[in-house]
Amino acid sequence: MALTMLQLRDLPTPEVLQKFAQRYPQADISAISTFLHLLRVATDLSTALDECLSRHGLLQGRWWVLILLMREETMISTPSVLADKAGVTRATMTGLIDGLERDGLVERIFDPQDRRRISVKLTQAGQGRLDAVMPDYYSRLRACMSGLNEQQRASLHEVLDLITGGIGAFTRG
Numbered sequence: 001m002a003l004t005m006l007q008l009r010d011l012p013t014p015e016v017l018q019k020f021a022q023r024y025p026q027a028d029i030s031a032i033s034t035f036l037h038l039l040r041v042a043t044d045l046s047t048a049l050d051e052c053l054s055r056h057g058l059l060q061g062r063w064w065v066l067i068l069l070m071r072e073e074t075m076i077s078t079p080s081v082l083a084d085k086a087g088v089t090r091a092t093m094t095g096l097i098d099g100l101e102r103d104g105l106v107e108r109i110f111d112p113q114d115r116r117r118i119s120v121k122l123t124q125a126g127q128g129r130l131d132a133v134m135p136d137y138y139s140r141l142r143a144c145m146s147g148l149n150e151q152q153r154a155s156l157h158e159v160l161d162l163i164t165g166g167i168g169a170f171t172r173g
Helices: 013-023 029-054 060-071 081-086 091-104 124-145 150-166
Strands: 106-110 118-122
Touching: 013 029, 013 081, 029 060, 060 081, 060 106, 060 118, 081 091, 081 118, 091 106, 106 150, 118 150
Parallel strands: none
Antiparallel strands: 106 118
C-alpha cells in the first residue's frame, strides 16, 4: 500500500490560527505557524529533490541506497544495515535493491558458505550514475542554500537539532 502525503499548500493566516486557539486553548499560534512553515519547506525540498533526481532516472529511495553504498570503504554493505541507515523496513530495502539490481546499479553477493547471507555492492554503472547526478545535485543544493551565510547555516543546524529533540512529543503516549 503506497502512502500519499498531503501537501498543505495554503498555510493558515494568523486570523485562522487565532480562531483555532479560541476553540482549543492548548494551541500555541506561534508554534503552529512555525511548525507548518517548516513542514511546508521540508515537503517542498523533498519535491525539488525528486525533480532533480528524476532528471537522472532516479527516485530518492534508490539514490539514497547508492549514496549509502558509496560511503562504505568497500562499496559493500548488507541489506539490513542499509535499511537501518535509510530508516526503512527490510522489505522496503529489498524492493529498492531489486530495482537497482535490475538496472545494473548494484549487485548482490552471496556468501559461498551460507547463501542466506547477502551483501550488496555498488557497481561501476551505479558509481557512474552517481557521478552524473552528484555535480547537478551539489550545484542545485549550493544555489538553494546560497541565501544563508555560514553563521546562519550553523544556527539553522542548532534550531533543527532543538526541533528534533521535541519530535518525541508526537510519539509519546
